[in-house]
Amino acid sequence: MNARPARTSARSVDDYRETIEALLRPLAARATEAVAVPESLGRLLAADLRSPVELPVFRNSAMDGYAVRAASVVVAPVTLPLAGVIAAGQDGRAPLPDGAAVKVMTGAPIPPGADCVIPVEDTEADGATVTVLRGRSSGEFVREPGTDVKVGELLVPANTVLAPRHIAALAAVGLARVPVFAPVRAAIVTTGDELVAAGEPLRPGQIYNSNGIALAAAARADGVAVVSVAHSVDDPRVFRDLLATATRSADVVLTSGGVSKGDFEVVKDVLAPLGGVFGSVAVQPGGPQGLTVLDGVPVLSFPGNPVSTMVSYEVFARPVLRELAGLPPVTVRAERLVEPVRSPAGRRQFLRGRLTEAGVESVSGPGSHLVAGMAWADVLIDIPAEATDLPAGATVHVRVL
Amino acid sequence: MNARPARTSARSVDDYRETIEALLRPLAARATEAVAVPESLGRLLAADLRSPVELPVFRNSAMDGYAVRAASVVVAPVTLPLAGVIAAGQDGRAPLPDGAAVKVMTGAPIPPGADCVIPVEDTEADGATVTVLRGRSSGEFVREPGTDVKVGELLVPANTVLAPRHIAALAAVGLARVPVFAPVRAAIVTTGDELVAAGEPLRPGQIYNSNGIALAAAARADGVAVVSVAHSVDDPRVFRDLLATATRSADVVLTSGGVSKGDFEVVKDVLAPLGGVFGSVAVQPGGPQGLTVLDGVPVLSFPGNPVSTMVSYEVFARPVLRELAGLPPVTVRAERLVEPVRSPAGRRQFLRGRLTEAGVESVSGPGSHLVAGMAWADVLIDIPAEATDLPAGATVHVRVL
Numbered sequence: 001m002n003a004r005p006a007r008t009s010a011r012s013v014d015d016y017r018e019t020i021e022a023l024l025r026p027l028a029a030r031a032t033e034a035v036a037v038p039e040s041l042g043r044l045l046a047a048d049l050r051s052p053v054e055l056p057v058f059r060n061s062a063m064d065g066y067a068v069r070a071a072s073v074v075v076a077p078v079t080l081p082l083a084g085v086i087a088a089g090q091d092g093r094a095p096l097p098d099g100a101a102v103k104v105m106t107g108a109p110i111p112p113g114a115d116c117v118i119p120v121e122d123t124e125a126d127g128a129t130v131t132v133l134r135g136r137s138s139g140e141f142v143r144e145p146g147t148d149v150k151v152g153e154l155l156v157p158a159n160t161v162l163a164p165r166h167i168a169a170l171a172a173v174g175l176a177r178v179p180v181f182a183p184v185r186a187a188i189v190t191t192g193d194e195l196v197a198a199g200e201p202l203r204p205g206q207i208y209n210s211n212g213i214a215l216a217a218a219a220r221a222d223g224v225a226v227v228s229v230a231h232s233v234d235d236p237r238v239f240r241d242l243l244a245t246a247t248r249s250a251d252v253v254l255t256s257g258g259v260s261k262g263d264f265e266v267v268k269d270v271l272a273p274l275g276g277v278f279g280s281v282a283v284q285p286g287g288p289q290g291l292t293v294l295d296g297v298p299v300l301s302f303p304g305n306p307v308s309t310m311v312s313y314e315v316f317a318r319p320v321l322r323e324l325a326g327l328p329p330v331t332v333r334a335e336r337l338v339e340p341v342r343s344p345a346g347r348r349q350f351l352r353g354r355l356t357e358a359g360v361e362s363v364s365g366p367g368s369h370l371v372a373g374m375a376w377a378d379v380l381i382d383i384p385a386e387a388t389d390l391p392a393g394a395t396v397h398v399r400v401l
Numbered sequence: 402m403n404a405r406p407a408r409t410s411a412r413s414v415d416d417y418r419e420t421i422e423a424l425l426r427p428l429a430a431r432a433t434e435a436v437a438v439p440e441s442l443g444r445l446l447a448a449d450l451r452s453p454v455e456l457p458v459f460r461n462s463a464m465d466g467y468a469v470r471a472a473s474v475v476v477a478p479v480t481l482p483l484a485g486v487i488a489a490g491q492d493g494r495a496p497l498p499d500g501a502a503v504k505v506m507t508g509a510p511i512p513p514g515a516d517c518v519i520p521v522e523d524t525e526a527d528g529a530t531v532t533v534l535r536g537r538s539s540g541e542f543v544r545e546p547g548t549d550v551k552v553g554e555l556l557v558p559a560n561t562v563l564a565p566r567h568i569a570a571l572a573a574v575g576l577a578r579v580p581v582f583a584p585v586r587a588a589i590v591t592t593g594d595e596l597v598a599a600g601e602p603l604r605p606g607q608i609y610n611s612n613g614i615a616l617a618a619a620a621r622a623d624g625v626a627v628v629s630v631a632h633s634v635d636d637p638r639v640f641r642d643l644l645a646t647a648t649r650s651a652d653v654v655l656t657s658g659g660v661s662k663g664d665f666e667v668v669k670d671v672l673a674p675l676g677g678v679f680g681s682v683a684v685q686p687g688g689p690q691g692l693t694v695l696d697g698v699p700v701l702s703f704p705g706n707p708v709s710t711m712v713s714y715e716v717f718a719r720p721v722l723r724e725l726a727g728l729p730p731v732t733v734r735a736e737r738l739v740e741p742v743r744s745p746a747g748r749r750q751f752l753r754g755r756l757t758e759a760g761v762e763s764v765s766g767p768g769s770h771l772v773a774g775m776a777w778a779d780v781l782i783d784i785p786a787e788a789t790d791l792p793a794g795a796t797v798h799v800r801v802l
Contacts, residue, residue, distance in 0.1 A: 037599060038630075041618045055773050057608055062768065064663040087635070087665050089595030091605045105663040106706070107595055107770075109606045120662055148765070149773035156776055164622055165802055168615030168707055169776035172608075176600040194490030194508055198438060199577040204492045205510045207458055207573075214569030217442045221565055229439075234488070261521050262465040262506035264488050305507065306569055364549070367463065369508075372456050372550035375557055375570035401566055 010282040012385070013315060013348050016289060021320040023291070023298040027184050027251050028324055034177040037170045042223075043180035044326040045160045051153050051173045054146035058092075059110040062141040066101040066123055066130050067114035073135040082130050086111065101130045110142055117141035149173065161326040183225035184324050187246035188215050191257040191266050192304055193234045210371060211256040211309045218313050219254070223325025234258065234266045243270070247297040254317065257304025259288045267301045276301070282385055284347045285368035286312040305368035311350050314380060314399065331400040335360040335379075341390045343383040352377035353398060360398050377401060411683040413786070414716060414749050417690060422721040424692070424699040428585050428652050429725055435578040438571045443624075444581035445727040446561045452554050452574045455547035459493075460511040463542040467502040467524055467531050468515035474536040483531050487512065502531045511543055518542035550574065562727040584626035585725050588647035589616050592658040592667050593705055594635045611772055612657040612710045619714050620655070624726025635659065635667045644671070648698040655718065658705025660689045668702045677702070683786055685748045686769035687713040706769035712751050715781060715800065732801040733783075736761040742784060742791045749786040753778035754799055761799050778802060 011019075032046040061067065072080060083100040086092045092109025096102055101118070102111050103125075110117070115138040122134045149155060155173060156166045162180070170178060195209035196202055212229040219226050227249045232239040239258075246253045258267030259278055268278045268290060276292030276299070285308040290301030302312035319330055336359035343349045352374050353360045360381055364373020379398035383390065390396065433447040462468060473481060484501040487493045493510025497503055502519070503512050504526075511518070516539040523535045550556060556574060557567045563581070571579060596610035597603055613630040620627050628650045633640040640659075647654045659668030660679055669679045669691060677693030677700070686709040691702030703713035720731055737760035744750045753775050754761045761782055765774020780799035784791065791797065 038614045038617060041621055051773065053603075056770060057603060058605065060770075062770070064661055085664065086606075087595075087663075088593055089606050089635075093605060103664070105665065106661060107593075107608070143768065143770055148768075148771045153773075155773055163802065164615055164619035165711065165778060166776045167618040168611050168711055169773045171599055171611035171614040172707055172772040174597075174599045174601075174603070174609040192489055192508075194488075196575075198572055198575045200575075202454075202458060202575070204459065204494055205487075205490050207508070208575040210569050210572035213439045213572040214565055216439060217568040218565035220442055234490075260465055260507060262488075263486065263504070264506065306573055310566065310569055367544065367549075369457060369461075369463070369544055370549045371573040372452065372554075372556055372570045375567045377566060401564065 010280040010287070010347075013281060013283050016281045017316050017319065020291065020298070020300060020316050023293065024252060024320045024324065030184065030251065031182045032179050033182050035180050036177055037167060037175055040162045040167060040170070040178055040180060041164070043162050045156060045158055045162060046179040046181045048154055048158045049156045049170065049175070049178060051149045051151060051155045052175070053173050054151050055148040055172060056143045056145050058145055060143050061104040061106055061108050061110055061117045062143050063117050063119045064106050065104060065117045065119040065141065066132065067096060067104045067110050067117050068101045068132065069096065069114060070116045070136060070138040072099050073118065073132045076135040077131050077133050079129050079131045082125065082128055101132070103130070115139065115142065159326055183223055184252065184321060185227045185250045186219045186224045187227055187250035187253045188212050188219070188229045189232055189239070189242050189246055189253060189255045190230070191232045191234060191239060191255065195231060197231075210306050211304065214306065214310055215254050215256065215313060218310065218318070219321065222318055222321045223327055224321055232266065234264045236266055236270045239266045240270050243294060243299070247295040247299070250297060253294070253297055253299040254313070255299060255301045256309045259290045259301050259303050261288070271299065271301065282347045283315065284344060284349045284366070286315065287347070289316070303368075306371035307352075307374055308368040310374065311380065314401070315350065332397055333400070334395050335398045337390055337392055337394045337396055340392050341381070341383060343387055343390070345388050346385055348385040349383040350399075351381040351383060353379045353381040355379060355398070360396065411681040411688070411748075414682060414684050417682045418717050418720065421692065421699070421701060421717050424694065425653060425721045425725065431585065431652065432583045433580050434583050436581050437578055438568060438576055441563045441568060441571070441579055441581060442565070444563050446557060446559055446563060447580040447582045449555055449559045450557045450571065450576070450579060452550045452552060452556045453576070454574050455552050456549040456573060457544045457546050459546055461544050462505040462507055462509050462511055462518045463544050464518050464520045465507050466505060466518045466520040466542065467533065468497060468505045468511050468518050469502045469533065470497065470500075470515060471517045471537060471539040471541075473500050474519065474533045477536040478532050478534050480530050480532040483526065483529055502533070504531070516540065516543065560727055584624055585653065585722060586628045586651045587620045587625045588628050588651035588654045589613050589620070589630045590633055590640070590643050590647055590654060590656045591631070591705075592633045592635060592640060592656065596632060598632075611707050612705065615707065615711055616655050616657065616714060619711065619719070620722065623719055623722045624728055625722055633667065635665045637667055637671045640667045640671050644695060644700070648696040648700070651698060654695070654698055654700040655714070656700060656702045657710045660691045660702050660704050662689070672700065672702065683748045684716065685745060685750045685767070687716065688748070690717070704769075707772035708753075708775055709769040711775065712781065715802070716751065733798055734801070735796050736780075736799045738782075738791055738793055738795045738797055741793050742782070744784040744788055744791070746789050747786055750784040751800075752782040752784060754780045754782040756780060756799070761797065
């Protein structure tokens, strides 16, 4: 006799997703590491960063021009003796002689005594003197220390994903290394006697293993470090050994296959006795799901049809993994159906769809084996559990892939 | 005497950007390389990929259940002898005996002679026989070969940035390696005697070098391979040597500093005699710009103030580099100004801005040295060259950083 759970016993998508999220969210407090600033692009900052210096570090010139006392150029034109030249990077600590000018390059220190800079465009020079054609007020074209950032001031707050503009600021204050969160580490274990690695010849009954490669790519795209991708034949000892390795090195384990109602469900057979909960979620594709905490590590067990695996990842794992990586949430928006859609009652359905000028159309069929067709989709069309017939023009939510 | 180019001689932002784009676009025909499918995430596909196999590869079951002839189950319930079990991965070439059933798992081959699958939920079995409670028509729950993709059918078109769903499809048809474009290679050469590497102590007049690190991060974020980041003191021989190295290994060279009106403009001094065009673009920050083709390699010379460098990259280099990497264009959208803005006449201004509920507000000041302040910006506010006073509530375009 086969168990026949009533449809109503299936958990809702949101309920199941929230269960997974509650298991994974504690990873927000995971380990941190120090990385070199030039290698920090896209990393999630683990602490508030305050500036160890003030910027500008010293009074400097905003222009190529002449540093003078504003009092010397109140009446213009006026010709002043030239007391020297300060290039960017030079010391610039010699005071400006009374009534003189010093040539300064952009970024060069302003000599003590000078309080404004006359842009080179407003001058005429002959080597010994400079004629200032237009006067300036005290402070003009002078960059004062600390006007960009002060010592101890917040530069970049914790939980920022470091973008080039943040990295520019960190480099400008001389920080060499910054604390970032280690990425969440995922291990992937696919199962199935029928699966063969790419490049191998197919014997009758065999297919290529796409789930390991596809789950690894999806996790990486969401900021996860994929520490291993292993494949298990449908032998409980082999699967159990691979799982033990996976839980030793990863924060979360993703498995595919072996969770359904067949005679050889290696994932369910191994994990259910270890406390795994295997059951039905009211979703299509991806109905059979398993969830186990093994050696303290959450193990998410997705069904093995390639589209089921990817939709399960997308719906149940991706939102929380992106949250943990500090990445923007999955984009969900309303679109109009280009054509009518039928859907089974009682199950939320995620159809592969493509955006067009007119709205969203489904691509490929609903079959969970249509993995090539999925490549043409750019969204998942989210059909509510209670909808069975949606007319063309109906508004649906789509999740952008 | 100093040259004083009239403001009207400055080139427009769009004109200058288009000149740079015309120089860089031929890189769309750059070298390709073969990468392993699991390493192909985010790479730009260099050729149409057609399927070397059909999917499904063989007739297989969409369900855990019993493969039968539909003719045997026209009248249900009906009890059939059980002729065996076919698991996924098994051969499945033995024909179905007349009037019998074979147990099949999802993905298992359908034996010759069977033409539909009865889901396990609609059966009762005792080991020797199976009772089918509900009949099915020919074809139900049978996946026919080639219904997902046929041999030679387009799987993923050239110029696709490979996402997990594409990688799933490539893996499913057994492709091990795929042709992708090599990334555009950039070399970065910063200049300035005043610049010191992070971690070193600052002497008077010195500042930390942020431009090399920031430009490298920005280029990497746009899919560019940064092959070198070098710094040159303001010595023409040193700069010339570093440039020669850069042009040997890169498709494009970015320099910062040394392009303005000072006495020690090493970039302009070296490159202008080699055919470089140095002049003024009607933009703030980032007015002084240089463009050279050296040893066949475009050299984009940005001014050295950190904000000028980054805005120059953003406005002149980023759009075409993203296009070459197959990445989506920079997002530009209309926003309302939260506060009034003043801008110099005749120059398009890019202010650092931050989005709020009420619209966009400027952060930090307009000064091109305010690199720490730039970290708080999430957009550049694009103020047209002709605008001098924009009131609060005015609509402006912003470029999302």
